[in-house]
Amino acid sequence: MPSGNQAGPPRPPTRKLTIIAQDPGVLSGGRILRARVTVPAEELDPGPRGYRVQVIDYDASTGRLYRPLRRGLNGDPFQEADDEQLLSSPHFHAFNTYAIVMRTLARFEHALGRRVSWSFSGHQIQVAPHAFADANAFYSERDRALMFGYFPGRQGTVFSCLSHDVVAHETTHALLDGLRTRYKDASSPDQAAFHEGFADIVALLSVFSLPGVVTELLARGRRSRRIPRSDLDPKRLRRSILFGLAEQMGDELSLVRGSALRRSAELEPSPAHLADPQFLEPHLRGEILVAAMMNAFLAVWLRRTEPIGDALLDRERVAEEGANAAEHLLTMSIRAIDYAPPTDLEFSDFLSALLTADTQIQPDDSRYGYRNVLLKTFADYGIHPASKVEGGAWEPPEGRLNYGRTHFEQMQRDPDEVFRFVWENRKRLRLYEDAYSRVLSVRPCTRVSPDGFLLRETVAEYVQILKLSASELKRLKVRKPADMPASTQVTLYGGGSLVFDQYGRLKFHVRNRVDQSEKQSARLSYLWEQGQFAVGASRVRRISRLHRQRTTQLPALLPEEY
Numbered sequence: 008m009p010s011g012n013q014a015g016p017p018r019p020p021t022r023k024l025t026i027i028a029q030d031p032g033v034l035s036g037g038r039i040l041r042a043r044v045t046v047p048a049e050e051l052d053p054g055p056r057g058y059r060v061q062v063i064d065y066d067a068s069t070g071r072l073y074r075p076l077r078r079g080l081n082g083d084p085f086q087e088a089d090d091e092q093l094l095s096s097p098h099f100h101a102f103n104t105y106a107i108v109m110r111t112l113a114r115f116e117h118a119l120g121r122r123v124s125w126s127f128s129g130h131q132i133q134v135a136p137h138a139f140a141d142a143n144a145f146y147s148e149r150d151r152a153l154m155f156g157y158f159p160g161r162q163g164t165v166f167s168c169l170s171h172d173v174v175a176h177e178t179t180h181a182l183l184d185g186l187r188t189r190y191k192d193a194s195s196p197d198q199a200a201f202h203e204g205f206a207d208i209v210a211l212l213s214v215f216s217l218p219g220v221v222t223e224l225l226a227r228g229r230r231s232r233r234i235p236r237s238d239l240d241p242k243r244l245r246r247s248i249l250f251g252l253a254e255q256m257g258d259e260l261s262l263v264r265g266s267a268l269r270r271s272a273e274l275e276p277s278p279a280h281l282a283d284p285q286f287l288e289p290h291l292r293g294e295i296l297v298a299a300m301m302n303a304f305l306a307v308w309l310r311r312t313e314p315i316g317d318a319l320l321d322r323e324r325v326a327e328e329g330a331n332a333a334e335h336l337l338t339m340s341i342r343a344i345d346y347a348p349p350t351d352l353e354f355s356d357f358l359s360a361l362l363t364a365d366t367q368i369q370p371d372d373s374r375y376g377y378r379n380v381l382l383k384t385f386a387d388y389g390i391h392p393a394s395k396v397e398g399g400a401w402e403p404p405e406g407r408l409n410y411g412r413t414h415f416e417q418m419q420r421d422p423d424e425v426f427r428f429v430w431e432n433r434k435r436l437r438l439y440e441d442a443y444s445r446v447l448s449v450r451p452c453t454r455v456s457p458d459g460f461l462l463r464e465t466v467a468e469y470v471q472i473l474k475l476s477a478s479e480l481k482r483l484k485v486r487k488p489a490d491m492p493a494s495t496q497v498t499l500y501g502g503g504s505l506v507f508d509q510y511g512r513l514k515f516h517v518r519n520r521v522d523q524s525e526k527q528s529a530r531l532s533y534l535w536e537q538g539q540f541a542v543g544a545s546r547v548r549r550i551s552r553l554h555r556q557r558t559t560q561l562p563a564l565l566p567e568e569y
Contacts, residue, residue: 278389415511
């Protein structure tokens with residue numbers, strides 16, 4: 008007889024939860040398009056409240072605390088719900104938000120091959136589906152929370168927590184903040200835009216990785232399961248898929264989500280965008296990155312459909328190929344963060360990180376040519392790899408490094424041991440010895456390729472900080488802005504990502520140096536022009552403030568037809 012405390016059968020690691028696939032404006036057969044998504048399984052408390060996400064449904068505008076659902080927490084309580092329940096039930100709103108946050112977290116952890124922490128002290132992020140009566144949604148690192156607003160629309164109340172891409176976008180802000188805290192620092196137009204552009208890329212590819220969304224958009228009201236090959240013309244796809252989804256999402260949520268999807272369909276490729284003063288605004292500049300990625304998505308998708316046929320194609324098969332392309336690019340985008348410098352990021356750095364991340368896990372890219380497509384679509388918008396080697400991926404570190412005084416087993420988890428390696432090799436790694444230096448993180452990873460190949464790496468991140476007066480910049484050959492007083496106190500940042508292989512040998516050292524004169528000169532010039540040295544100016548860009556600026560200022564920046 009088994010004893011009373013003997014472990015029972017193993018419980019499944021995942022579960023299915025019903026969500027609104029995009030938002031209530033996207034319909035299928037007259038009903039809201041929904042999906043059942045896979046999330047990590049856990050024993051939930053009412054809220055729902057779990058080990059990483061806690062929904063606390065408090066409305067600050069009315070002072071109301073919604074009573075959470077207390078039954079069916081560990082099943083799929085809304086699998087059979089009708090549209091009225093999806094729209095009106097606060098309980099469903101809570102589960103919809105929880106499921107999308109957990110799905111996004113799981114996508115990051117799968118891509119990176121490890122657990123991902125939030126940036127704040129604590130393991131659980133708080134989520135408020137009805138946080139306030141306003142057309143806004145944002146991540147607040149200070150409050151350790153994701154907050155979603157609601158507002159009156161033409162046909163009733165619009166809830167931002169029911170939009171898949173809005174929830175995924177805000178969750179991505181929180182996760183990126185945990186991975187690269189200094190990406191919020193004032194630095195350059197590209198770094199200011201990257202948080203928004205990257206969050207949009209993750210959100211949009213997350214939506215397109217659901218085959219049901221693409222299947223419905225391909226149908227365009229037709230009952231036939233087959234579609235003509237002519238429907239997959241790039242221009243028509245751009246209108247019917249990208250622009251079509253933007254149309255169905257409607258205008259009412261545009262202030263909350265911005266218009267990245269619509270813009271990505273309409274923004275004509277041109278290197279001139281990067282130099283256009285209009286595209287210095289972070290959200291608009293971020294859309295250049297989104298446009299490059301979404302055009303890459305369309306190009307790869309078309310390439311994946313070539314073996315299906317020449318005349319009439321199975322609609323679900325075409326949608327499946329689109330979902331697979333989105334999934335691959337989503338994984339590549341997330342994984343690229345580990346191969347990006349921890350400070351002063353530019354779009355060119357991200358492109359090299361993308362190419363490196365994919366090369367490491369899938370050396371042979373001949374079948375669909377993801378990397379060649381990315382090189383082309385990014386170049387169309389004036390973005391070229393930071394690495395100058397053929398193919399655009401990062402090159403291995405130069406010279407012989409000293410491994411004799413460090414222990415790799417400890418380097419896989421101990422920042423002090425990694426710092427010893429860095430310090431022992433400071434000249435070979437070209438560190439600036441007079442700067443404050445610190446290893447911020449050490450993260451062992453196990454990544455899985457599409458064919459099941461395992462790649463084991465350890466990723467460490469260090470930062471260097473140098474404080475000096477403007478008059479001292481010349482010894483670093485850094486130019487101070489012409490009208491900056493010589494007594495102005497200046498802080499220069501540098502740092503690097505160290506990627507070690509499974510044997511403890513350094514594969515990549517992706518860095519921006521403190522004494523990198525041209526880049527530091529450009530950074531100081533930009534910050535001076537932006538008023539970042541004025542008394543009281545913030546050196547950190549708060550995500551919540553950026554989103555508030557979008558809802559109050561962005562419409563005035565756009566052309567009338569936007």
